[in-house]
Amino acid sequence: MIIETNNLTRKFGDRLAVDNLNLTAEEGKILGFLGPNGAGKTTTMRMLAGLISPTSGYAVVDGIRPDKEAERVHEIIGILTETPGFYNNLSAQRNLEYFAGFYNLSDASAQIEKYLKLMELWERKSDKVGTFSKGMKQRLAITRALIHRPKILFLDEPTSGLDPEVSQEVRGLIQNLSREGYTIILSTHNLSEAEQLCHRIAVIRSALVTLDTPANLRKRLFKHQTMIKLEEIDENLIQAISKLDYVNKHSREENTLLIELADPSKHQSDLIKKIVEAGGRIIEVTDKKHSLEDIYLSLLNEEEKI
Amino acid sequence: MTKQRIFNILKKEWQVMFTELNSLMLVTVLPVIILAQGLLYVWLIEKFGGESMINSSFFQSVLRKISEVMSAVSNLEITEQLQVFLLSQFNFYLLLIPVMIAVSFATFSIVDEKQTHSLEALLATPVRTWELLLGKALSGAIPAIIVTWICGALLLLGVQVLGWGDLLTYFLNPAWFIILFLLTPAISILSFLLGVIGSARAKDSKSAQNLVVLIVLPVLALIGIQISGVVWFTTILTLVLALAVVVIDFFVLKVAVRLFSRESIIISWR
Numbered sequence: 001m002i003i004e005t006n007n008l009t010r011k012f013g014d015r016l017a018v019d020n021l022n023l024t025a026e027e028g029k030i031l032g033f034l035g036p037n038g039a040g041k042t043t044t045m046r047m048l049a050g051l052i053s054p055t056s057g058y059a060v061v062d063g064i065r066p067d068k069e070a071e072r073v074h075e076i077i078g079i080l081t082e083t084p085g086f087y088n089n090l091s092a093q094r095n096l097e098y099f100a101g102f103y104n105l106s107d108a109s110a111q112i113e114k115y116l117k118l119m120e121l122w123e124r125k126s127d128k129v130g131t132f133s134k135g136m137k138q139r140l141a142i143t144r145a146l147i148h149r150p151k152i153l154f155l156d157e158p159t160s161g162l163d164p165e166v167s168q169e170v171r172g173l174i175q176n177l178s179r180e181g182y183t184i185i186l187s188t189h190n191l192s193e194a195e196q197l198c199h200r201i202a203v204i205r206s207a208l209v210t211l212d213t214p215a216n217l218r219k220r221l222f223k224h225q226t227m228i229k230l231e232e233i234d235e236n237l238i239q240a241i242s243k244l245d246y247v248n249k250h251s252r253e254e255n256t257l258l259i260e261l262a263d264p265s266k267h268q269s270d271l272i273k274k275i276v277e278a279g280g281r282i283i284e285v286t287d288k289k290h291s292l293e294d295i296y297l298s299l300l301n302e303e304e305k306i
Numbered sequence: 307m308t309k310q311r312i313f314n315i316l317k318k319e320w321q322v323m324f325t326e327l328n329s330l331m332l333v334t335v336l337p338v339i340i341l342a343q344g345l346l347y348v349w350l351i352e353k354f355g356g357e358s359m360i361n362s363s364f365f366q367s368v369l370r371k372i373s374e375v376m377s378a379v380s381n382l383e384i385t386e387q388l389q390v391f392l393l394s395q396f397n398f399y400l401l402l403i404p405v406m407i408a409v410s411f412a413t414f415s416i417v418d419e420k421q422t423h424s425l426e427a428l429l430a431t432p433v434r435t436w437e438l439l440l441g442k443a444l445s446g447a448i449p450a451i452i453v454t455w456i457c458g459a460l461l462l463l464g465v466q467v468l469g470w471g472d473l474l475t476y477f478l479n480p481a482w483f484i485i486l487f488l489l490t491p492a493i494s495i496l497s498f499l500l501g502v503i504g505s506a507r508a509k510d511s512k513s514a515q516n517l518v519v520l521i522v523l524p525v526l527a528l529i530g531i532q533i534s535g536v537v538w539f540t541t542i543l544t545l546v547l548a549l550a551v552v553v554i555d556f557f558v559l560k561v562a563v564r565l566f567s568r569e570s571i572i573i574s575w576r
């Protein structure tokens with residue numbers, strides 16, 4: 001694990017922003033921090049990046065304690081802050097040269113050229129950043145986070161405030177970076193973004209609500225359901241299904257039956273046979289997919305009940 | 307690496323500062339006005355310093371004081387004595403230049419980082435806090451010191467050109483050089499650091515400048531003390547004053563470094 005936290009806690013006065021957080025991040029994978037506003041995502045990211053210290057507990061980032069050796073951590077991380085700031089009166093290239101100047105880079109110019117070209121900003125390299133659109137600034141901020149070849153990238157709300165097209169571009173870019181082997185910690189409250197990008201998701205609400213892959217979260221929270229769309233559903237059909245001992249639960253949504261089977265791989269074909277025998281005319285058979293939104297809301301609801 | 311980082315900060319600060327018209331005006335127009343104003347007073351005394359001025363009890367007390375500390379001055383004409391007196395004030399008067407430049411650059415530098423949200427990304431680099439602070443302090447203090455030295459040289463040139471060259475021997479004393487080469491850098495750094503502290507508390511550069519404009523007051527007080535003849539800054543006294551400012555610099559630096567902690571910047575600077 002490239003990142004591990006041990007009861008990581010941060011208080012601001014009396015307010016508990018991060019509460020005994022224990023999580024891990026795998027090398028070369030994208031770990032998403034998902035949670036409502038004020039859940040402690042940015043605070044956690046800042047503690048991992050060595051920008052602020054924990055009140056108690058600690059984190060280990062690539063074998064380094066950020067609270068003890070922040071400068072060493074800064075050598076190996078790149079960060080995209082929630083509001084990425086630039087010197088608006090300086091050119092894009094000059095801004096990057098300035099930030100690159102704090103690392104021991106022998107090929108800063110080549111790195112800047114490489115990433116400006118990758119981000120399609122090379123043609124605008126001499127333009128003042130103040131003239132850039134929000135999307136261009138975001139791409140430039142990602143470039144800034146990459147020029148020193150960090151091992152870990154912290155991306156705080158990378159698509160926040162961007163239009164859908166630019167957001168999609170940025171997401172594509174993050175996926176490419178992940179393929180290149182970067183470890184990425186992505187903070188977002190955009191559920192579809194987290195689902196699209198993250199290998200694992202940490203749902204945070206001050207404390208860690210859960211940490212798993214989106215698929216495992218689905219499995220854990222929702223039983224498998226078979227969706228059968230029919231031309232029409234009558235009472236006989238419902239009764240026939242109710243009598244089947246392997247049907248745990250069933251419900252109806254207009255002309256679609258939602259059926260929870262004891263063992264879907266074993267019983268699904270027999271179920272279809274029985275429906276046809278009962279006169280049902282099947283249009284479509286699919287598995288019910290639960291969106292990350294369902295998972296997220298379910299988790300937060302459970303959390304509230306506790 | 308430290309040198310490289312400090313130079314990197316210096317270079318960027320100057321590039322950003324000199325894209326601002328206000329900064330350019332500050333290092334060009336302001337010193338010229340201060341210098342020209344001073345020379346104008348000396349010229350006015352020569353041209354119009356009449357009986358009423360010479361008989362004024364204030365000037366008589368000042369002349370008595372200057373004769374005590376510079377006995378050779380009493381051999382000069384009364385008008386010349388007054389000119390020496392005014393030229394002797396110039397070194398303190400010139401301190402207004404580094405104070406105003408350093409304060410203005412400090413507030414601009416810090417508040418600009420605050421307003422553009424560039425500081426969090428900067429603090430996520432391996433730059434150390436003291437490197438950042440020193441780089442910024444030098445970026446404000448160096449132009450302030452250079453401009454003040456240029457003004458000092460222009461003053462001497464002006465005195466020569468306007469035909470008062472004979473008076474140079476009376477006011478160009480060790481205290482004059484202590485002020486220019488020790489007190490000026492010390493005051494520049496002090497002003498910059500106070501500017502940083504003021505800026506850390508302010509929301510924008512205007513309110514920061516309003517806060518730190520108070521830094522000019524002690525310099526005005528120094529001029530007032532000497533003009534009124536309460537205290538005449540002899541070589542020893544000037545040296546003590548300059549060394550005191552150097553000591554104050556270190557204390558203020560400690561406070562500034564504390565205010566510049568990454569944590570408080572990231573959490574509080576919104």
